[in-house]
Structure formats: C-alpha cells, structure tokens
Amino acid sequence: MSSQTTAPAEDVAGGVTETPRERVFALLQRQGGPVVLVLVVLLASIFSSGFASSGNFSTILVGNAYISLLALAETFVIISGGIDLSVGSMFALGGVLAAWGMNHGGSGVAVLLPIAVGLVVGVVQGSLIAYARLAPFIVTLAGLLFARGLLQAISNEGSTTYLVPGHSVFAFLGDGTWRPILTAVALFAIAAVVLVRTRFGQALFAIGGSENAALLMGVRVRRTKVFVYMLSGTLAAVAGMLNASRLQSGVTNIGVGYELTAIAAVVIGGTILTGGSGSIYGTAAGVLLLAVIQNLIGVHLSQYGSSASDLVNGAFLAVVVVLQSFLARRRAL
C-alpha cells in the first residue's frame, strides 16, 4: 500500500522488492499520462500539418488554462479518497458571481465574491462529508444542484448575462495569452509543492490510502477533509471568475459536464479514483492530453459531424482508462 503514494520518501521506504518487469509496469501506470502525451504530440507534429505551431500551442494552452484548474482541484479531492461533482457548477457560478459583482461594486467585489462563496460552499460540503459522514458523491451532487440553482437565481433563470466592461481592472486579470497560461502554471506548481512537501498533502495521501490507518497515525482526518473540499470549491470558483474575466461576461449555461472532464483528466494522469495515489504533474499531463486530442479531433473530424468526434473521443478515453486499470491490477498482484 505504502508504495502507492508518489511522495519520493515513500517510494524508497516502500521496502517491497520489485522485479524489473513490475517496475516498468509501475512506471507506466504512474507515468502513463505523460508518456502518452509525449507520444501523441510527437505523432501529431509529424502527421498533422499545422499542429506544431506556436499559434496552435498557445491556443490549446489558453483555451484550457482555467478549465485545468478544475482538474487541479479534483486531484486533491480524489487523492483523499473523495470526489467533487460540484466543480463544473461552481465554475459557472464563480463566473456569474464575478460578472454580477462587477456590475454591483466593481473589480474588488468581482474578485472577492466568488472566492467567498466558493469557500463557504466548500466548507459546508466538507463538513457534511467529514462530520456528518455523508457520501461525497451525494453531498457534492447536491452542491452541483445548489450552485446551479444559485446561478439561476441571480441571473434571472439564466436569461440575464452580466457583462464585464472591457477596460476594467477585472477584465485585465484574465485576459491575454500569457496571463492565463502563467496563472495556471503557477497554481499547478504551488499545488505540487503543497501535495508533496506539506503535512496537509501527506495527510491527503494517508486518508486516501486508509482512513482508519490515517486516524491511528494521528492525522486530523476530519479537519483535512473539510479543508480539501474548501480548497476545491474555492479553486473552482476562482477558475470561473478568471474565465468570466476572459470572456468579459458571466455566461450562464457554461460548465455543464466539466466535472466529468476534470475527473477524466485526473484519472488519465495516473491518480487512482479510489484515492491514496496520484500526482499534480500527472493531472497536468492528463489535462493537456485531453486538450490535444480535442484539438486533433477538431482539425480532422469536425467535417464528419459530431457523432464521429464523440465516438473517437469516447473510444480513446475508454482505451486509456482500461489500459491504466489493467496496469494498476498487474501491480497489485
């Protein structure tokens, strides 16, 4: 069990003797996402003309910068053995709250309001999961509905789209090419450090591995759980807020199904859905892999209609996940 965590210290202390074959499988399972990403990018650069251009790369990166933060939030939650289905709705709510705040107080409100609401919703969800011992799936499904409902309430059943003036400070925040990319890179880097180098990060691995064992080890299980859902809610709302700044409007019908894309990116990145194992850079690779595939499907399959795109997208995901669970099982034997 202990060798499942990616924390470097744990790897060495795992103590289980592995054959070279097992080690390759272990590596593939953990590095599967990055390896496939490199492979796909290489193949696309050779066979798809126009793929390997700075314009195309920056489009892929900018277009996925803020959505990638949902996968980042989800990584923390899934490592702790939970799941957060509310991130897509929180993303939409964060955007609408920001745009609403822009129209009812200015840039300061636009930034702070989504953060506050994301934080509160996260704490409530976390408390219900940690203290009332409710299933994360159910609690965050309720959160999904609640956030969507709140969005509908402040946007007149979704029919009012609040606009962000293009010259405001808030619009500057998420605009441009480099700002979204650097924001995402910075947050991923901070998250990686938090996950591997802090007590909180280690507690997440411990809880995800075995909650009882973590409790016996003296980990503050409940407090950590509240904190991880708070982090997830806040991050999702911030992502939505930044996206609203980029779109210069609080789009109301955005974010549907984003939680599933986020979960898929996390899983492709090698984080195990049952918790206890995972990495931030794996998630980054998962996000990029999905984005690159989406880009390639757009270039080559759009002309054949949505059904062809959906088919290939679904088939590819199924292959990646089946492969990964196969590798994971080989490891466990």
Next chain:
Amino acid sequence: MAAVAAAMVLGTAGCTKSSSSGNSSSAGSSSSGSSSSSSGGGQQQVQTAAGGSGPACTSTKYGAPKLDLTKVTVGFSQSESTSNPFRATETKSITDEAKRLGIKLIQRNANANVSQQNTDIQDMISQGAKVLIVAPENSDGLTPALTAAKAKHIPVLTIDRTVKGTACSDFIGFIGSNFYKQAQISADDLAGGMGGKGEVAVLQGTSGNNVATDRTNGFTSQIKAKYPNIKVVASQTANFDQATGQKVMEQILQSHPKLTGVYAENDTMALGAIQAIRAAGKTPGKDIKVVAIDGTQQCVQDVANGVMVADVETNPRFGPLAFSSLQKFYGSTGTSTKVIIADHHFTKDNAKAALSNGDVY
C-alpha cells in the same frame, strides 16, 4: 471499474446538452449543388420587405484586406452537435456551398460549449483561416475570439444567432430568422387552434442567447395584444431539449389540468411535450393544441397528421446566402449587416405537400 464508468459517462457528456430530436434526417433538400433556384422550401430567401435592413458593409469599411475567397481558407465554427437536424443541415449547407464555389473550408464544432467555441475560432485562425463564419453558441461569451480575429483583421460573419458588439467592426453582420416574428406567427396559430380562449403554457429555450428571448417576448406580447381571453399560465425553460421538454410538460400538466395550448420554442421540446400530453391520457391536437418553431421533419409530419396545429420554419440552409454575402462584402456594393430570411410556415394545408416535395429538413 469506477474509472471506466467515469470515462464512459464522459464519452457521452459531449452531446448531452445539445437538443437532439432523434431524427437526424440527412437533409436531402439542402442546397447541394444547385444555384439559387426559387423553389419553395429548399433555399433560404431574403425577406423582401426587410431585405437589406442594415447599412452596407464592405471590407474597406471593416478594415479587412481585400481577398479572393477561392484563394484563401474560410473557417466555419458550428455551435452545437450535429445530432440536431437543424445543425446537421446548416453544416451540410455551408460545406456543400464551399465545395460548389471551390472554396477551401475548415470547420469545428463546439458541442454547446462557449469556451470551446472561443478555442475553436482561435484555433482556425492559427490554422490559417482568413475569413470566419460563426454560428454563435452564446450571444455574450465570444469576446476573446472576436478580439483575436479583429486583431488579425479577419472578418467574422455570424449566422443564426447574434453576438454582442458593433456590426461592421466586431463582426460583419448577421444572417438569420426574425425570431420575434416567428413567435408572433406561432401565437396567431395557437390562438386560432384554441378558438381564441383558454390556458397556455410556454416551453422556453436555453437562456443566454437572443433566440429564446425573442421567441418568448414575441409570443407573450402578441397574446397580450390580440387575444385577451388566452392566459399564459406557465412559462418555463426546457433548454431546447426533448427529455427536459417532456419533464417540464409533465409538471405543468399536473399543476394546470385545464391547459389547452402549448407553445414550444423549438421542435425538440414540442416532441417531448407531446409525449407528456399522451402520458397524461390526453390527445395532442384535440385536448391540447401544440405549436412550435423550427420546421423539422418529425414535427411537420405531426402537423400533417393533426397532432400539432402548426410549425414555423427556421431555415438552416445558410450556405448560399452566407457565401454570397461574403462575396458582396469583398465587392464594391458591400453586404447588409442584417439579413433576415423568409421562413416557411407549415400548417395542415401545406405540410403534406412540403414533406413530399422534400422542402422539410
């Protein structure tokens, strides 16, 4: 195992939001190959009265370099899944017309995701598109894409839904239906079917774009102005979606048992509503009159059979009109910034003939 399940769910997630009527007819009547013949349903016709209702826009005025359309790449950004016959026909019409004119076309489908559409558009710009035709998913969320296009002096023509901004500056103009008028016609049809009195429910479309807004306002204002004995007792959104339409209709039928009329802002919601009416033990067309907008095959069939009172068309065959507008844009005359098309209106009298003529998509 759970991981596999998650991926499976995701596989279908791409199309869950788009309205699908389950009838992906191959749009045999679309414009393939033919020049602008004046046949009944096939081609889009510019409404004579409102023909060039906007001021003319030329490439010089727009600040875009003069181009020969046949020598450059044109990009087309579709907003929603082509599992919806409207979207399928629209995409086919654009593709066919580009082929006929010998224009190189690249395209993307945003699957009802406005963030994706921004990426799609920027993507096509970096892929070398010099002119863009955009079917906007949302009226307010395309600022980054439009800004990027403007920075590179790439003109954008919007079809079927409008975007915010200034015509002939942020985008060339708009080609599409008069959604307000469509709704007014539907109101007249429904009032006629109900004998000018009774309780009506409205199934609204997805919020956040001008289509749903105009179709709601046009209907309610027409009822208020002309039919004092008709009361709109419920008005709820069903997201242009069949399953949602059915669910919402079930609830409305329970809370308003005396309901005798339904106005659905698109065909797929009407199909859902009809299922709900039948499930409640009532007969659509007899106990409860149904009208809708879009003119897809299944609903026009229902009109012919008397299940629905009438259906107003939203003609999705944008190809010929879009490309001729672009050619005028690069010519000396310029193109109108607001081209409103004349839509068909299917009633019991003409539905059967329209179906057999292949005028319905």
